[in-house]
Amino acid sequence: MAPALGNAAGERKSAPDEMRKMRQFVTGLRKYVEQNADYVGPKFPEEARKIHYGETEQRHIYGEATLKEARELVEEGVDVAPLPPDVSDAN
Numbered sequence: 001m002a003p004a005l006g007n008a009a010g011e012r013k014s015a016p017d018e019m020r021k022m023r024q025f026v027t028g029l030r031k032y033v034e035q036n037a038d039y040v041g042p043k044f045p046e047e048a049r050k051i052h053y054g055e056t057e058q059r060h061i062y063g064e065a066t067l068k069e070a071r072e073l074v075e076e077g078v079d080v081a082p083l084p085p086d087v088s089d090a091n
Contacts, residue, residue, distance in 0.1 A: 030085075040062070049078060
């Protein structure tokens with residue numbers, strides 16, 4: 001039996017409803033990034049630094065970085081965030 005979750009209006013939602021909404025949100029966020037940012041692949045740390053330090057034009061990018069590379073970027077003050085996984089690949 002799935003637990004029921006209450007919302008602000010006092011209605012109860014089932015956990016599967018909440019999970020469906022979360023999957024829709026994550027899917028939408030990922031799709032938005034893919035449609036509105038440049039994919040730079042494994043060059044992400046290098047490109048993020050160039051943008052941060054004004055060596056190249058300001059633009060939205062996404063790509064790949066190791067955990068170590070992501071930590072180094074954060075320590076340098078570069079704004080980064082992990083991209084939600086592609087939930088269609090989860091099953």
